[in-house]
Amino acid sequence: MRLDVGSVAVRAGRLGLVAAMSLSLSACFRPLYGPTASGESIQALLASVQVDEIVMAQGQERLGHYLRSELVFDLDGSGQPAKKQYRLKLAGSETVQTPIVSSTTGRAEAGTVIGTIRYSLEDLSGTKVIAEGVATSTATYDRSIQRFASQRAARDAEIRLADTLADQIKTRIASVLAAKP
Numbered sequence: 001m002r003l004d005v006g007s008v009a010v011r012a013g014r015l016g017l018v019a020a021m022s023l024s025l026s027a028c029f030r031p032l033y034g035p036t037a038s039g040e041s042i043q044a045l046l047a048s049v050q051v052d053e054i055v056m057a058q059g060q061e062r063l064g065h066y067l068r069s070e071l072v073f074d075l076d077g078s079g080q081p082a083k084k085q086y087r088l089k090l091a092g093s094e095t096v097q098t099p100i101v102s103s104t105t106g107r108a109e110a111g112t113v114i115g116t117i118r119y120s121l122e123d124l125s126g127t128k129v130i131a132e133g134v135a136t137s138t139a140t141y142d143r144s145i146q147r148f149a150s151q152r153a154a155r156d157a158e159i160r161l162a163d164t165l166a167d168q169i170k171t172r173i174a175s176v177l178a179a180k181p
Helices: 005-026 042-047 061-075 147-179
Strands: 049-051 086-097 110-123 129-142
Touching (some): 042 049, 061 086, 086 147, 129 147
Antiparallel strands (some): 086 110, 110 129
């Protein structure tokens, strides 16, 4: 087997180029829970967010209650009072779809809860919007002939949905606050 010196040099050059590009791109990424641009810890910045009551349509307040509870705990679960610098305003809606219907009984066998939440992170005075967006997620549940079992399954789906939406909103807010000088 004969090695060509030119092909070895080309391979080494390509490897060096890939290594140089990897190093230059690694400077573009900042770990979310590392040092922030302002120097404060991300936990302190998240604890400084005041979560307002969530505006939901009539009859959908339960999802808003679960979501607000999750956000308050996720943003500042320490139990220590923190000085508030930001206000998180939320408004949303919930819909239920029943895509699977039994052909024999004519009853829905499953349900899907869809939640859409608009959020806006502002300074405490409300004069400057720091971040805004829409978080959307779904949670499915099995429906039963027993009414109480179906209601409990729907409520559990709302709790799972609120947890997922809270995680989305917290992550988006944390990424904005981490980069804010």
